[in-house]
Amino acid sequence: GAVVSQHPSWVICKSGTSVKIECRSLDFQATTMFWYRQFPKQSLMLMATSNEGSKATYEQGVEKDKFLINHASLTLSTLTVTSAHPEDSSFYICSARTAWAGETQYFGPGTRLLVL
Amino acid sequence: DQQVKQNSPSLSVQEGRISILNCDYTNSMFDYFLWYKKYPAEGPTFLISISSIKDKNEDGRFTVFLNKSAKHLSLHIVPSQPGDSAVYFCAASLNSGGSNYKLTFGKGTLLTVNP
Numbered sequence: 001g002a003v004v005s006q007h008p009s010w011v012i013c014k015s016g017t018s019v020k021i022e023c024r025s026l027d028f029q030a031t032t033m034f035w036y037r038q039f040p041k042q043s044l045m046l047m048a049t050s051n052e053g054s055k056a057t058y059e060q061g062v063e064k065d066k067f068l069i070n071h072a073s074l075t076l077s078t079l080t081v082t083s084a085h086p087e088d089s090s091f092y093i094c095s096a097r098t099a100w101a102g103e104t105q106y107f108g109p110g111t112r113l114l115v116l
Numbered sequence: 117d118q119q120v121k122q123n124s125p126s127l128s129v130q131e132g133r134i135s136i137l138n139c140d141y142t143n144s145m146f147d148y149f150l151w152y153k154k155y156p157a158e159g160p161t162f163l164i165s166i167s168s169i170k171d172k173n174e175d176g177r178f179t180v181f182l183n184k185s186a187k188h189l190s191l192h193i194v195p196s197q198p199g200d201s202a203v204y205f206c207a208a209s210l211n212s213g214g215s216n217y218k219l220t221f222g223k224g225t226l227l228t229v230n231p
Contacts, residue, residue, distance in 0.1 A: 043223045103148040103209040103217040107159035
């Protein structure tokens, strides 16, 4: 149980294009979903927190117009990197939390984004 | 300001021996702590957690100890196996309001278990 998937697993795009990453909780309904970013040899940095049907809460320094988050249902959240630039290249990971798991978050496999 | 610190970037242990991974935190408001295991280019996998009201939690080969007065927790793996080789992240949880529990991660410790 508590499986989270992400799609795509990797993506290469040209600078200026937008990229959408999907995060799904496969066998549970996610109370909250989170989006993280990880640079090489760095820790996971929380970008935003989203609850189904409401606006995402962004961490300080994260541009909400740059990283659009939509939490359409209790099992799906999407992150859209708008007008991507090479500095947006990173490893993006989502996680989901459900009421029965308390404060534990379950992570997806991550999406590697490379912007040329 | 790093609120969760893993001061050892790497640890090497012989198979069958004990692995001890350490984590320190500065925010006394953290009320839940977790350990995750991560392979390159994969998402973290949840291992074990502990509430701030406890000082020990055990699950098979994994035991987490919490010392609140020292703001320190550790993960013990006994016996260590080569398959345990991965990066281990310590994370601390804080209720940010409205049931949104944010995790703050340490930088990770690369554990290598040698056969």
